[in-house]
Amino acid sequence: MGDKYYTIGMAGHIDHGKTALTKALTNVDTDRLKEEKERNISIEAGYAPLQAANGTHVSIVDVPGHERFIRQMIAGVAGIDLVVLVIAADEGVMPQTEEHIEILRFLGIEHCIVAITKIDRADEEILEIVTEDVRERLEKTRFQDAPYVYVDSLSGTGIEKLKETIFAELEKVTFRDSFGSFRLPIDQVFTVQGQGTIVRGTVYEGKAEKGSQLTVLPKGLKAKVRQIQVHHEEQQQARAGQRAAINLGGVNKEQISRGDVLVASDHFLVTDTVDIVLKVVNETFTPLKQRSPVKIHVGTSEVMGKIVFFDRNELAQTNDEVLCQIRLDEEIVVRRGDRFILRRPTPVETLGGGWVIEPKAGKYRFGEETISMLRSKMEGTPEDLVADALSKQPVLSFQQLLQDTSLIEEALQNVIEEGTAAGTILEIPGQGYSAAKTIAKLENEMLQMLSAYHEEFSLRAGMGKAELVQSLSTAYPKPFIEYTLNRLTGKGELKKDRQYVALAVFEPHLPKKWRARMEEMVTALKEDGLAVKKWDEYVAGTPVPKAYISELPVYLLETKQAERLTDDMLIHRQAFQAAVAQLRQNTGESFDLKEAKEALNISRKYLIPFLELLDQQNITIRQEEKRQWTKEGQPS
Missing domain, CATH: 1.10.10.10 (Winged helix-like DNA-binding domain superfamily/Winged helix DNA-binding domain)
Known part of the structure; x- marks a missing residue:
């Protein structure tokens, strides 16, 4: 089997040690920005490679934990295959931990490892209490059977165990097949002096190669892949599951933004109306009224829109799946089954999430008929x-x-x-x-x-x-x-x-525009018989484009209108056939060089390559100083 590529995410509350844990695993500091280092928090998602094992290559996403940066967290988590839920031993489950768990649930992340960090700050009793608290919070979720690993990032305690657990859990993850159409939701775009526009993102599906033509959706911009890097190493291609930086030609930074999607085909839908299955958060929130403004996060995009219900006039806390629609203010790129997060813009809060039933939705009437149609689509x-x-x-x-x-x-x-x-x-x-x-x-x-x-x-x-x-x-x-x-x-x-x-x-x-000019060249070649000039002399001074001029000899040879006499001389096929007939008529079963010269009356400049051409075409066979006619004795 070939190599496999995965992306895993570090999620959890601010200051619970996600960045330190990532550095302990990879030896890479993912806090890139000056303000991140000054404030000791992650604002943008950071990325680092985990050393490959048995052909398995892993990118680690260190997603921001602070509430103010939740949108970056959503963009960072979108597209991951496995989450490491980071919880500090001295603090336990915190509000942002809860919100991250909800977001991971809504995004359909199925594989989780719980990493209890900063174990040097807690005794065994505290660790038991924290562990039990986490188990209770994860009970009845898809993460209830997640393995637990206890680590201290500074001393390195438990780091190797965590690595082993990560690779073991990845064995259970369905590998993303690179045969699909290439899709990379863009989460970062910037320029590098002398290089041009660079975009970064996690490849959701398919693969793109250096030199290939791609499209930036929803804007429809055409771009060429100049260079591909995976964790700062240049590669010939970027494949599903990889974190990649792609240098694009033909577009500038101002034309692209986070949330755009880089694709390789027209299979992807650009839409401003989507039918969705929505599950709300497990806590009471202010009811959401019909056509209220909402913000949807899908892939790396965050777009405002209005929510449209077909079986209610407001949405309150419920355990049921809600079939509804989002009418967006801007176009996005989604497929059926893509996961999303829904947030209220004011006051800012996560409302729920789910998956897209129909990417290219229409407008429907309020009532049970529409709900039945949506349920049919869903099921x-x-x-x-x-x-x-x-x-x-x-x-x-x-x-x-x-x-x-x-x-x-x-x-x-x-x-x-x-x-x-x-x-x-x-x-x-x-x-x-x-x-x-x-x-x-x-x-x-x-x-x-x-x-x-x-x-x-x-x-x-x-x-x-x-x-x-x-x-x-x-x-x-x-x-x-x-x-x-x-x-x-x-x-x-x-x-x-x-x-x-x-x-x-x-x-x-011959191209219609230059046919007459080219036919003149061919006619001149034909009229010169065997005593042809160099090909450059036939085309000297012609207005015919150079590209056509260079291809015309190949065309004449391919269509058998001419034969190659030397590297720089052609003879017309009719002239060649006439010369063969003349030579055959004026010689016996075999002939030597002198007899051939007398029969054709041409100089050695043309005679020698002509006779060698006869040998090549099996019209004659050379036997020492003489040539013997074959049974055909004529051009094939």
Whole structure:
């Protein structure tokens, strides 16, 4: 198996030792800002690499603990695979600890380690009391079975044990597959002198490579990856689960902000209205009225909007899931299943969180009919769940579909059989299953790409297959691209010639704008017979662009309109055939150099390379000083 990449978060109350613990684990001080060091608190999320073990690479996020910096905490925690809940032995569970636990619950974080820090400040009795208090707070949450580790960051006590526990818990985490479409929610953007615009974030899914073209959403800005760094080390690619800094060309710092999303394809939705499943906090709060202003945190974005209920006029504390909608003041980028946190802007407080049912929602009537529709979306039919899973990744194995849909094997098999029979699902040999519309989309992209390529490079036989595959590989797995390429070829829409791929209807041709000029060159070449000039002399002074001039000889050779006599001389195919016929007519079964010169009446400057060309094409065979005609005796 290849390397795996994970991001874990340090969460907890201010001054409980998250930054010191991160430094003890990684030897990196994540307090970067001057004001952070002066005030001894974390304002921005800090990041550090934990030494890899058995191909497992870990980025640690030290998220801010102070209440004033809760929005940075939310951005830092979004996208993590495992949380280390840090609680000081001399203080125990504090208000921000409680809020962090709530936020982690709402964001769907499933794996947790409890780290009791500053154990040098507490005796065994105090440690037992603190531990019991934490267990009570985590009871009936998804963290109730979390392992506990007791550490002192300054002396190093328990640090190795914590490392072992982290890597052991990561074995239980579902590894993020890098075959999805690349998505990186941006949480930091800055410039470096001489380098340009840099963005940072955690790669949610997929991968991006150096030199690839990306898009900044929701603004739709096109950018090129100049450089990729993972923990200050330059890399060729950034993969799902990694914390990455990407140097972007084509955009400036002022055009990008925290909350924007860097993607590699158009699979992602830009939306200002989302249907959600909302769970509120486990404490009483001031009721939230219909269409009240709220702030939603999703990924690294925080956007104001209005909450719209369809079955009530205000929201109070409840244990039930609330199906509702957020109408946003700005566009965001989300997918079904993305987790969010909902906060009240004034007074500032966390209200709840949940997940996105429908990223591109419409406007609905108040009433039970809408609630039933939203519940249907939330629960989803098996067909809906499979379709949703296949819309997120081009191809999934049966096992991956089981994990993504939570269906039992029999139900999933029925959906696949019905989908393949109806033509909505296609089985990809050796890879898994794909939505027919995904393949149709890739086919259309291929056809459009080749059409544009032929328009720009009409003299070429086609686009290099490797170039075509590489250009699509940031959005699709290469085996999937190969399958689709073969599928289009099998349907007669594409053709393959050696290393080239072209539309079936395409034939290399002279560009319309310069056809007359180029035909004049070819005619001059033809009229010169064997006594040709160097190619540069035929094109001297022409207004034809240099790019076309350099490709014209290749075009003539590829289309068999010419033969290469020397490195810098071509002869027209008709002149070549006429010379072969003339030589054949004026010689016997074999001939020497003198006989050939007399038959063709040309100088050795042309004669020698011409005869060598005959040998290359197996028209003649050289035997010492003579050449023997082959059975064909004519150009092939």
